[in-house]
Amino acid sequence: MGGITPDQIITAVAAVVGVPLVLLGYIILGEQVIERLPDSIQGWIRPYFWALPAVGFATIFMIYPLIRTVIISFRNAADSDWATGPWGVFANYHYFFTFPDTLTSLRNSLLWLVFYTFFAVFFGLVIAILVDRVRYETLAKIAVFLPVPISAVAASIIWKFMFDYQPPGSTQTGTMNAVLSVVHHDPVAWLVNSTTNNAALIFVGIWTATGFCMVILSASLKAISSEVLEAARIDGANEFQIVRLVVTPLLWPTITVVGTTMIINALKTFDIVYVMTNGAYQTDVIATQMFFQLQHNHNSRAAAVGVVLFLAIVPLLVVNIRRFQQQEEQR
């Protein structure tokens, strides 16, 4: 695989130039045909005609793979026959819900779902409300937002250094343990110790996500008219009551959207775990488990994991889309 072959260049050019050309040809030629049709049919057929390429793309690249994944999840490892074993064709699901490793990953994904989502949204909200009241708001927001554009892999490597462990008595090169050594506490092997490692990983996730939550919530906060808040103050509410009884309810639709997005992020967490521990010491999550199954040629098990993950996310997508629709209607 040394270098790019002429073959690959031609393929790339064909894709870059060919796709728009073909689409353009489709529209121009298609419109000419449609224009010759009777008016009543034109109005009926045109939306379908224009939507077809998009629907086609979605079918080829999303709906077909989805159906195929569901089918594979009921097949055996070699994809030569339907799966057999405990639970019959559901053998891969039986594996997922009974094998200790996958159960650990399920437990950890639940931990991620609860703690990552809660703290990312909570800190995002608190920071958004606090910085709203200070003069150096932009600066503070930039500081909190900085981790967001960092790729999760880079963030994980940074935090691997932060959590670094050196034997007791030697100089601690990891920031966290250096802090502990200042108060004469023994260093903690954050990523090895099974009471701290999941918390440490989730913390890194929160660190990267809080900025995102803050920006969205802050934008929504700015949309609350100052008259409402002034009215509350005149009525004698203190700042804490205003946040609790006025601001939070008004922000609730946004909090739901941000929260569901965070839940989806939590469920599909992969890179932080993969880079920092590779799932060792009981830190596996569902997505790493799916990857490992695929890597170990258990395609049907990986498909089953994928289907479970998908089914877990669908309700959240529905909630999210409903919220968006409601917001659209309110406008």
Add this chain to the structure above:
Amino acid sequence: MPEVLARRRSRVVALGLGAMFVLAACGGGGGSGNGANSGSSTDVTVWTAWGGAELKAFQDVLKPFESTSGVKVHLTTNRDSTNQIANGIAAGTDLPDIAPGPTDPNQVKDWVSKGAIKPVETALGDQFSAYISNTYPALTTAPGGATDDLYIGIVGGKHYEMMVKTQVKGLIWYNKKVFTGQAPTSFDQLLAISPSQYGASKLFCAGFESGAASGWPASDQIDNIIMRQSGDQVYTSWIQGKTKFSSDAIKLGYQTFLKEVSAANVYGGSNTALSTNFAKAGDPMFKSPAGCLFLEQATFITAFFQQDFPSLNLKAGTDFDFFAHPSMGQSQYDGNVNGFYDNFSMYNDTPAARKLMQYMATKDAQQIWANDGGTLGAIKTLNYTDPVFKRAADVAGSAKNLLITAGDFMPSDMQKAFWQSLLNVTNNPGSLNSELAHLDQVQAAAYTTS
């Protein structure tokens, strides 16, 4: 593999969308692409997984061959060669003339039965007997006169993998300025050495962290215990999934391994062993006062000693040295040595391919590998300027069986569980029984669904 799939997929995408353009592009198709026609006596295609210094050494080896034989070598670094060759065999498309043989024993058997790999006997012709007598016997002879040893490419008494390089694992390294005593001959003697006598704090150093492959250094340690403690037959049947992890032999191996990483014996305790990268594991040996006396690791580790302490200007043989893994008290198994090797198989029987295979089996060719450093050749009588490799060659030469590294030949999910179990028991020795029971479960699942 993902790269290949991605490329294929992108091609499918392009095909579907820019049909007219792609028709022109598709003429070439997949395959080897380097286009040496079968039967060529002037061109040979070679795939290797090597990059960097290893690739440069191979290019050095090929240089004199190209200039004297007039054969042009089309060399490609391909880290996915096994999968691509498997696809090529299945699809009946072009294969490289020469590439490494597969490591998976099932693949070895399958490819040989399909005639995809040509015997080394055919490739070397009348030079074959010289190859056998020159090369470390452990690399060319199935133990106990068996006709099959899939781990070294022997099927039905014929050889399908030609060995060119080897490395020895399980060597016990030490700082010569700190440890001045006699090399222990038994494991009990090794454990009885008092580190404080030499001014070191602990007996062993260890570093099991290695990113996504964390745990492999620990697996090398337990491999070297089990093969010397319970013998090559148990060791091999364990790799094949026929011996359970909870069996007495493997459990004893784990218990012995735990002595090496116990809080009393390992520098910094288990947290340090688990948190330290393998490349830095030996650093405490060169600190003052020394953190530990010994580090068990393969021949390659010397480069890291030198790299981690540039100011000390460490020299092999004068500043650091090694002794071979001590006996586990079962003298009949003392000849079992853990190593790994690099091989080439011939996939197309062409005059040019034969010429290159014959050349790589010569002492002249392998001496170039030895001169470039960092590895042993497969031939017993090469000259090494590096005193460490000179002695490592003795260890390889004294080996009755050169046994492969267990995890590398287990199914990949078994390997991962095996490596992680070593991390878990190091972390919590009390979990040994439950870890072994879990490994039995993984073993039952991993070997049946292939």
